[in-house]
Amino acid sequence: MLAAARKELLLERLQRDGRIVAKEIATELGLSEDSIRRDLRELDAAGLAVRVYGGALPASPAVADYAARATVAPNSKRRVAAAAVALIEPDATVILDGGTTALAMVEALPRSFRCTVVTHSPTIAAALLEHAADVFLIGGQLFKHSAVTSGAAAAEAASRISADVFFLGVTGVHATAGLTTGHPDEAAMKRALAARAADTFVLASDEKIGAASRFTVLPLDEVAGVIADADSDLPAMRDLVAAGARVIPAGGVSA
Incomplete structure (x- = not known):
């Protein structure tokens, strides 16, 4: 699965479930946890997710000025x-x-x-x-x-x-x-x-x-x-x- 597709899937799961557990999603997709964590870091940097221990949460749109x-x-x-x-x-x-x-x-x-x-x-x-x-x-x-x-x-x-x-x-x-x-x-x-x-x-x-x-x-x-x-x-x-x-x-x- 390409990185862009993974990130889209991660955002869909955040929307649906309200959180992502890196270990669980990595097992589901047959990927390493490092790959998922890297995707989550990039989503965090883009303001689309908030990384927490073990995974991520949906980012709030209310942090704008x-x-x-x-x-x-x-x-x-x-x-x-x-x-x-x-x-x-x-x-x-x-x-x-x-x-x-x-x-x-x-x-x-x-x-x-x-x-x-x-x-x-x-x-x-x-x-x-x-x-x-x-x-x-x-x-x-x-x-x-x-x-x-x-x-x-x-x-x-x-x-x-x-x-x-x-x-x-x-x-x-x-x-x-x-x-x-x-x-x-x-x-x-x-x-x-x-x-x-x-x-x-x-x-x-x-x-x-x-x-x-x-x-x-x-x-x-x-x-x-x-x-x-x-x-x-x-x-x-x-x-x-x-x-x-x-x-x-x-x-x-x-x-």
């Missing part, structure tokens, strides 16, 4: 945002992550709604200018790829916050890889924010479910729920439930 992400699954993000806003109690203190789904939450939040929003995203803070919510912006070095602050100064500021709920944006939601994102500093900042909230809910539009990125944010059992916009019969969704995740469909009914 901020402007590009705005065009990915906008309707799905709006549905997730509406379900997330419905979880906010009046006068609550909310930590809102950066990203395009969080921005959709601001658009869904009634302008007269009273609450306090803490964010490390200048984009989110600016979008709240016409809202009744009080807004606190965490400073630090601006990570331009995602339009959020990160680094030591931002983490120090986060350590002084106490909130009722954190709405977490990630690029991958996978039953075995957990909650992932594409940059280590961003992952660390997300963990710092999650540690300051009583509950953390994950914003999971459809392109993120069953996908993974390079850096772990949190395991599934450390969040209160995953607000997901995907068919509950999809294998990736069934795997999340089997892994013990509390899945909140965008329609608002817990699974």
Whole structure:
């Protein structure tokens, strides 16, 4: 089998099964594990897969820059945002992550709604200018790829916050890889924010479910729920439930 055909097959298996075990696929195809690992390295380098111990996981399309992400699954993000806003109690203190789904939450939040929003995203803070919510912006070095602050100064500021709920944006939601994102500093900042909230809910539009990125944010059992916009019969969704995740469909009914 030619390398191009092997890679196409590997991508099909990632799409179908949500993961590849190098040893198993090598045995099935009658090839060496080294050949499969080489293919997976090349798929990883091309941004089409994420290599993990023993194989690979589907790569998330949500690791593109901020402007590009705005065009990915906008309707799905709006549905997730509406379900997330419905979880906010009046006068609550909310930590809102950066990203395009969080921005959709601001658009869904009634302008007269009273609450306090803490964010490390200048984009989110600016979008709240016409809202009744009080807004606190965490400073630090601006990570331009995602339009959020990160680094030591931002983490120090986060350590002084106490909130009722954190709405977490990630690029991958996978039953075995957990909650992932594409940059280590961003992952660390997300963990710092999650540690300051009583509950953390994950914003999971459809392109993120069953996908993974390079850096772990949190395991599934450390969040209160995953607000997901995907068919509950999809294998990736069934795997999340089997892994013990509390899945909140965008329609608002817990699974």
